[in-house]
Amino acid sequence: LFLAGYGVDVGRGAVGVAVRHERQYFAADTLSAWTADVGLRATGAMPRGHAWRAGLVASRLGQGLRDQRGLRAPRAFNPVGVRGGGEYALGAGPTLATELAYVSDTRREARDRVRWHAGIEQLFLDGRLAARAGYNSIANYDRISHGLASLGVSANVAGAGLDYAFVTGSDGLGETFDSRHYLSFRVAWAGVQSPLSSGTPDGGF
Numbered sequence: 497l498f499l500a501g502y503g504v505d506v507g508r509g510a511v512g513v514a515v516r517h518e519r520q521y522f523a524a525d526t527l528s529a530w531t532a533d534v535g536l537r538a539t540g541a542m543p544r545g546h547a548w549r550a551g552l553v554a555s556r557l558g559q560g561l562r563d564q565r566g567l568r569a570p571r572a573f574n575p576v577g578v579r580g581g582g583e584y585a586l587g588a589g590p591t592l593a594t595e596l597a598y599v600s601d602t603r604r605e606a607r608d609r610v611r612w613h614a615g616i617e618q619l620f621l622d623g624r625l626a627a628r629a630g631y632n633s634i635a636n637y638d639r640i641s642h643g644l645a646s647l648g649v650s651a652n653v654a655g656a657g658l659d660y661a662f663v664t665g666s667d668g669l670g671e672t673f674d675s676r677h678y679l680s681f682r683v684a685w686a687g688v689q690s691p692l693s694s695g696t697p698d699g700g701f
Contacts, residue, residue, distance in 0.1 A: 501533070509538040518574065520561060527561035527569050545587035552580045575600045581613070590618040612640070626650040634666065642666050644673070655684040 501514030514533040519526060535553040542548060555577045561569040581595025595613040615630030626649065633643040648661035658681055665675040 503535075508540060509536065511536055516556075518561075520573065525563045527563050527573065529559055529561045529574055531556040531558035531574065533557070547585045548582060550580075550582035552578070554578050570602070571600070572602045575602070590616050592616050624652055626652075628661075657682045657684075 497519070498517040499514055500516075501512055503510055503512030512533075512535045514535075515530065516533065517528065517530050519528045521527070533553065533555040534557065535551065537549065537551040539549045540547065556574050557576060559568075560571045561573050563569065577597065577599045579595060579597040581593065583591055583593035585591040593613075593615045597611045597613070599609050599611075601609055612633040613630065615628060617626055617628045619626050628646075628648040628650070630646045630648075631643055632646075633640045644666050645664045646661055648659065650657060650659045659679070661678040663676045663678065666673045
């Protein structure tokens with residue numbers, strides 16, 4: 497996978513474009529395609545220190561995958577996707593976020609192509625500590641409540657951060673998905689702002 501992009505601020509928002517080249521391998525066949533992603537973001541301030549941010553992204557715009565003989569694969573192998581969401585920061589209170597994602601996977605029923613994500617994050621001690629909770633639905637309308645819930649905490653000191661997350665299991669994914677623990681460590685160098693210190697969630701619900 498090759499991905500290169502460029503973004504620019506426009507007033508209270510931003511726009512970005514990315515180009516991707518992806519390859520998929522099936523037995524003796526190699527499928528590849530060039531596609532593009534386009535994203536928009538808008539931000540705004542509200543009274544009492546509140547703020548909001550909204551975004552929209554369309555991905556894999558362009559042609560479908562082709563093999564080495566020039567034969568085109570079904571578009572479901574690299575489907576177009578659209579994601580739209582927003583977040584609202586309640587000043588010193590929590591930040592609330594939600595997102596809807598649609599993937600044009602023709603192998604699924606139309607109502608099963610939508611996924612819903614929601615999360616909440618609260619910062620403490622000027623952003624040095626954070627607590628998060630989130631929910632990811634699965635691509636199955638009849639089992640929208642069988643998604644994955646998560647809880648997480650973060651600590652950030654002098655550019656170094658430690659993140660822990662617990663993700664619940666689910667029986668709605670076609671096979672049992674066991675509960676899992678995730679632990680990661682990150683470092684930000686001088687001049688690079690840590691996502692945690694910005695006061696907004698990092699999107700890892």
